[in-house]
Amino acid sequence: MKKIAEAKKPLARVSLKDSKIIFDKIRNKPTKKAKQFLNDLLNEKKSINGKYYTKATKEILDLIEDAEKNAEAKNLDTDKLFIKEATLGKAFRFILPKSRYSHRGKEAKMCRLSIKLEER
16 A cells, blocks of 8 residues: 555646746655745745745645645554655636726636655
8 A cells, every 4th residue: 555645736726837936845845844834935934036926835735735634534644744746737728808908818827736745
């Protein structure tokens, strides 16, 4: 039996580029340290190249918490969980509707996020 828990968000409304930057920082870290780092980003105590990436940080934090709940359901020890794999991919783009003031709609960004936690 593999000691892996997984969570996915197939249609996250965040930027692919921002998510990649955050995933590169938290990959292969314990989940406690990763969650602490993401909370520091949200509270603006730490930054990555002067930016806080608030929207992407919230989505990734939710994703880690979902994966931890899945690990609990599989009876894994949550203190020994590490982020084994953090992957992302492009999802479709769509145009937000036009408003009365702008003559063209805005293009909305979406991407697929998935994370795997491993007990070590």
